[in-house]
Every structure is written in C-alpha cells, then in structure tokens.
Amino acid sequence: MSRIGLLGGSFNPAHGGHRRISLFALEALGLDEIWWLVSPGNPLKPKKGMAPLAARVSSAMVQARRAPIRVTAIERELGTRYTVDTLAAIKRRFKRHDFLWLMGSDNLAQFHLWRDWRGIANAMPIAVIARPGYDGDAVASPAMAWLRRFSVPLSSFRHRGEWSAPALVTLRFDPDPRSATAIRRADPDWASRHAGFSLRDQVTHRPIPSEGETTAP
Numbered sequence: 001m002s003r004i005g006l007l008g009g010s011f012n013p014a015h016g017g018h019r020r021i022s023l024f025a026l027e028a029l030g031l032d033e034i035w036w037l038v039s040p041g042n043p044l045k046p047k048k049g050m051a052p053l054a055a056r057v058s059s060a061m062v063q064a065r066r067a068p069i070r071v072t073a074i075e076r077e078l079g080t081r082y083t084v085d086t087l088a089a090i091k092r093r094f095k096r097h098d099f100l101w102l103m104g105s106d107n108l109a110q111f112h113l114w115r116d117w118r119g120i121a122n123a124m125p126i127a128v129i130a131r132p133g134y135d136g137d138a139v140a141s142p143a144m145a146w147l148r149r150f151s152v153p154l155s156s157f158r159h160r161g162e163w164s165a166p167a168l169v170t171l172r173f174d175p176d177p178r179s180a181t182a183i184r185r186a187d188p189d190w191a192s193r194h195a196g197f198s199l200r201d202q203v204t205h206r207p208i209p210s211e212g213e214t215t216a217p
Helices: 016-029 053-064 074-078 083-093 105-109 117-123 135-139 142-150 154-159 180-186 190-194
Strands: 002-009 033-038 069-072 097-104 126-129 168-171
Touching (some): 002 016, 002 083, 016 097, 016 154, 053 069, 053 190, 105 135, 142 168
Parallel strands (some): 097 126
C-alpha cells in the first residue's frame, strides 16, 4: 500500500512554496508521493482572477518537476463538486493506496465552512502545515475545537503500521511566505506563458483540455 498525501488547491499559480511544503510533508510523514489536486474552481474563492484550469495545471507541472509529486485535475473527470465527494471517489478508485489530506493552517481556520468537513476528517487522516499569520485563527477555529481530541504526535503517526481516521497531526517548520496572490500582483500575465501546451493528467493519464474551467469543484 503506497502512502499518498493529497494537497488540493487552486494553484493560481503553483509556486515554490507549494513544492517546499510538499517535500517537507513527504519526508516528515514518510509518504511515497504527493498528489496535487488542481481544482476546477474553489467555491470559497472568487472566480474573478482565476486562470484557466490548463494554465494552472501547467504551472503546477513546472513546479513538480523531478520530485515525487503528481499533478492531477481529477475533479474535472470525476465531476465532483465538494472535497468530501472528491476524496470518497478517489478512495474508491485507488484502493491500493492509503491517503492523507494535507492542508495549510489558513484552510484549517475556515475548515468548518467546508461541506461535511467532519466527513473529510473521518475519510482520512489530516496533516496541517503552518502558514504565516494563520496559526492563531486555526487554533481558535470551530473545526480545531472538534479535531483537537484526535491529535496524534508526529513520531507515532509516522511509524504506526496502519492509518486510521479521524487523526490530526501538525507539522511545524520554517513557514514559507510565498503566495499565489503576491505572484499574480507582480505578474498579472503569468497564465499566458502556460497557454497552448498539450497536457496529460499525471494520475489518470487522460488529456487535459486547453479550455479553462472555473466552475466550483
């Protein structure tokens, strides 16, 4: 059974911070791979300013080069709208893998707003990665009040034979200040440099159309 970390997001665009936290989590948790789930659209983020899906996937593939990271737009193929449904479908489809959900502390701060967030926690273990400026909100969040009872030390989590859920492990390391928002402000035309490429999903191996999709996952 391969152990796979799932990191979802808009990747608008992907950047070195995504790569850095993924490689850190891979080593800290003893994972075999990380899959980046590039969302067709995030219902908690505005559609304005969202680059086409293909451009975001392309930027993610550039950042994932020569690393045990696979980039996938599997939500587009599954037709799932919410993360809880996406994770359930992935577990059904890839029965020979054990999965763990990776999220930044910024997402944990608003995790209680996600559709059936307890269902996500019950589907697979969760690893929370520190993000600058969000740790206080994450600790005080309604989701953390519920998840705290399922906290597991990193040492025992890494070495135990089987994963079970719910389980929460917190990863602390030197935070990376890079953000997609800052990159877009500094380089508003970044997506144009990722247009026109022929892309193939690195998990499902299906072609990814060049037309962007910005509907909610």
